[in-house]
Amino acid sequence: MGPGTRYALRSIASGLGTLLFVVVFNFFLFRLLPGDPIGLYTRGRNVPPEQIAALRAELYKPIAEQFLTYLANPLATTINSARYNRPVWELICERIGATLLLVGTATVLAAVIGTWIGIRAAWKRGQRFDKVSTAVTLTLYAMPEFWLGMLLLITFGVGIGVLPGMFPIGGIRTPGVDASSLAGWLDIVWHMVLPVTTLMFTYLAEYALVMRASLIDEMGQDYLTVARAKGLLDRTVRRRHAVPNAILPTITLIFLNLGFVVSGAITVETVFSWPGLGLLSYEALRGPDIALLQAIFLLFSFGVIVANIIADLLYAVLDPRVRS
Amino acid sequence: MGMRGPLPGPIADDPGLALATDEIVMVGPAPSIRSMARARRRAIRRRVWQEFRRSRSGMVGMVALILFGAVAILAPVLFPEDTLAVTKATGGLMSPPSPGYPLGTDESGRSILALIVWGARASLVVGLTATMMSMVIGTVVGVMAGHFTGWAGVVLNRFLDWFLVIPFIPLAIVLATVLGASLLNIIIVIGVTSWPGTARLVRAQTLSVSARPYLERARALGGGDLHQMTRHVLPNVMPIVLANTTLMVALAILSETTLSFLGLGDPLRPSWGAILDGAFTNGAMTVGAWWYVLPPGLCVVAVVLAFTLIGRALEAIVDPRQQEVR
Numbered sequence: 072m073g074p075g076t077r078y079a080l081r082s083i084a085s086g087l088g089t090l091l092f093v094v095v096f097n098f099f100l101f102r103l104l105p106g107d108p109i110g111l112y113t114r115g116r117n118v119p120p121e122q123i124a125a126l127r128a129e130l131y132k133p134i135a136e137q138f139l140t141y142l143a144n145p146l147a148t149t150i151n152s153a154r155y156n157r158p159v160w161e162l163i164c165e166r167i168g169a170t171l172l173l174v175g176t177a178t179v180l181a182a183v184i185g186t187w188i189g190i191r192a193a194w195k196r197g198q199r200f201d202k203v204s205t206a207v208t209l210t211l212y213a214m215p216e217f218w219l220g221m222l223l224l225i226t227f228g229v230g231i232g233v234l235p236g237m238f239p240i241g242g243i244r245t246p247g248v249d250a251s252s253l254a255g256w257l258d259i260v261w262h263m264v265l266p267v268t269t270l271m272f273t274y275l276a277e278y279a280l281v282m283r284a285s286l287i288d289e290m291g292q293d294y295l296t297v298a299r300a301k302g303l304l305d306r307t308v309r310r311r312h313a314v315p316n317a318i319l320p321t322i323t324l325i326f327l328n329l330g331f332v333v334s335g336a337i338t339v340e341t342v343f344s345w346p347g348l349g350l351l352s353y354e355a356l357r358g359p360d361i362a363l364l365q366a367i368f369l370l371f372s373f374g375v376i377v378a379n380i381i382a383d384l385l386y387a388v389l390d391p392r393v394r395s
Numbered sequence: 396m397g398m399r400g401p402l403p404g405p406i407a408d409d410p411g412l413a414l415a416t417d418e419i420v421m422v423g424p425a426p427s428i429r430s431m432a433r434a435r436r437r438a439i440r441r442r443v444w445q446e447f448r449r450s451r452s453g454m455v456g457m458v459a460l461i462l463f464g465a466v467a468i469l470a471p472v473l474f475p476e477d478t479l480a481v482t483k484a485t486g487g488l489m490s491p492p493s494p495g496y497p498l499g500t501d502e503s504g505r506s507i508l509a510l511i512v513w514g515a516r517a518s519l520v521v522g523l524t525a526t527m528m529s530m531v532i533g534t535v536v537g538v539m540a541g542h543f544t545g546w547a548g549v550v551l552n553r554f555l556d557w558f559l560v561i562p563f564i565p566l567a568i569v570l571a572t573v574l575g576a577s578l579l580n581i582i583i584v585i586g587v588t589s590w591p592g593t594a595r596l597v598r599a600q601t602l603s604v605s606a607r608p609y610l611e612r613a614r615a616l617g618g619g620d621l622h623q624m625t626r627h628v629l630p631n632v633m634p635i636v637l638a639n640t641t642l643m644v645a646l647a648i649l650s651e652t653t654l655s656f657l658g659l660g661d662p663l664r665p666s667w668g669a670i671l672d673g674a675f676t677n678g679a680m681t682v683g684a685w686w687y688v689l690p691p692g693l694c695v696v697a698v699v700l701a702f703t704l705i706g707r708a709l710e711a712i713v714d715p716r717q718q719e720v721r
Contacts, residue, residue, distance in 0.1 A: 080421050086418055092557045100569065213699035215652045218671060218692035225688060335566030356572045357658060364569060371565045379560050
């Protein structure tokens with residue numbers, strides 16, 4: 072077994088350990104906290120007494136028995152959401168596509184544009200582009216993403232003063248448009264413009280800052296002086312020598328950032344009523360619909376752990392030094 | 396770790412506060428160890444301040460912060476508390492800025508300006524106290540995870556690695572939902588969910604300190620674990636923790652804004668996030684009430700940016716390698 076395989080197995084094993092921890096943590100999080108569990112499960116709703124009795128019977132079973140029941144089915148394929156009265160898992164499957172579409176598009180755009188800004192800022196360090204872009208990225212970094220979304224929605228969705236509303240103010244498609252036709256696809260893209268722009272701007276800042284720091288770190292290295300001394304064009308030195316080495320942290324950041332990406336999705340989907348997991352979380356917490364909230368939290372944690380494993384493995388593929 | 400990751404930047408080994416001996420002013424014939432330590436700390440503080448003053452962005456952040464702090468403290472003087480009461484509101488419903496209401500009114504006729512001034516209190520109090528809590532937990536866990544070897548160290552490190560990957564905002568949402576909405580609960584929620592980032596930083600720093608000869612000396616002289624951690628490791632780790640804390644306040648305020656926007660804040664003490672929640676749930680966007688949406692967000696950006704700028708300036712002083720990068 073080579074060092075590469077061993078490294079891969081170790082990352083996967085540690086990821087699996089973390090998964091197990093999260094499953095256990097998720098169970099106890101909702102049971103050991105103070106407060107009245109029955110009240111929590113039924114808050115804000117009219118629940119018939121026989122249902123409360125059933126719930127009480129369920130919640131007052133020995134904790135070990137509850138834990139085993141939970142372990143047999145942590146993804147809640149049969150548990151009903153209190154709000155929708157449908158299995159939690161079905162709801163999640165329905166919504167996951169919209170979130171992946173939104174978050175995926177925004178992440179790709181943010182990574183590409185942010186990296187480009189970071190490279191340019193680092194290469195022209197101290198010049199105007201660097202100063203302006205650092206100020207802008209730090210400001211974007213300080214911005215609550217949903218606030219940016221609200222501003223974009225008022226300006227370009229509703230319209231302000233002489234400016235008419237150009238983009239839809241929410242949802243994923245216009246009712247009545249055939250979803251499978253070309254017009255249907257374009258309609259979805261049309262609805263995506265504002266939420267994707269919002270998320271892109273908030274994600275972009277970190278890519279730009281990390282890429283800039285990483286490239287500046289790399290620029291002091293001797294091999295770049297050698298490359299320049301060989302008489303290579305400045306552009307070639309940057310593109311062929313410096314950037315490939317400096318870009319590593321940014322690539323893994325795409326995966327490591329998933330946890331933060333998720334939190335952006337919750338508020339931005341809420342603002343644009345985008346029917347994804349983020350909006351579903353908002354509905355679950357406003358209910359509150361504990362079964363739904365619990366399943367979504369578990370899913371988000373799973374996503375982040377898997378992304379962490381991918382980042383680990385990717386880093387090893389891209390940077391041979393890690394493997395040894 | 397916050398909603399977003401801590402700002403990037405490698406942390407060098409040396410806290411960078413090693414002091415030239417000639418800066419220590421000896422007073423009296425035979426200075427005690429305590430008075431020497433005090434003199435050294437004074438000198439370090441002076442030097443940090445002198446360097447900080449030279450950072451223009453750091454000073455801008457500081458001035459902005461002092462302004463917001465003053466507004467938060469003076470809130471009861473600027474607007475009596477009952478201007479916040481829905482029943483005593485006198486303005487028109489969601490009306491645009493006018494002479495009596497420079498930033499317009501909300502859906503029940505309260506002055507937006509008054510809400511924002513009082514919101515500064517809630518946002519700053521939550522940001523500062525939650526960070527303090529998270530810093531204490533993070534430092535304790537980080538120092539112990541870095542210091543202990545053997546099974547205790549392994550357990551602590553696994554524990555920390557687990558918490559590092561749990562997505563912070565979803566966890567905070569779950570906790571806040573279960574605990575219920577109040578100012579204290581939101582502080583606790585942010586405090587107990589945001590410490591892993593600090594702990595990781597402290598652990599890395601502790602590991603690098605532990606390899607140094609003076610710790611070997613302390614061990615050889617029979618210093619116990621507690622003595623080593625509190626007297627030798629902690630003082631070396633603190634400068635970086637403090638610079639990191641300033642950045643963490645920024646993240647805590649952003650988290651508070653997000654949680655309050657989701658309706659998990661204290662309904663009786665509106666923060667900036669809660670004002671935005673009010674604007675959202677009462678349809679300020681569809682009627683184009685920009686005066687209800689724009690100002691609270693601008694305040695969040697200004698305060699978060701101020702803390703970030705101060706934090707970056709401090710980091711550059713504490714860790715000189717950063718100065719090249721920034």
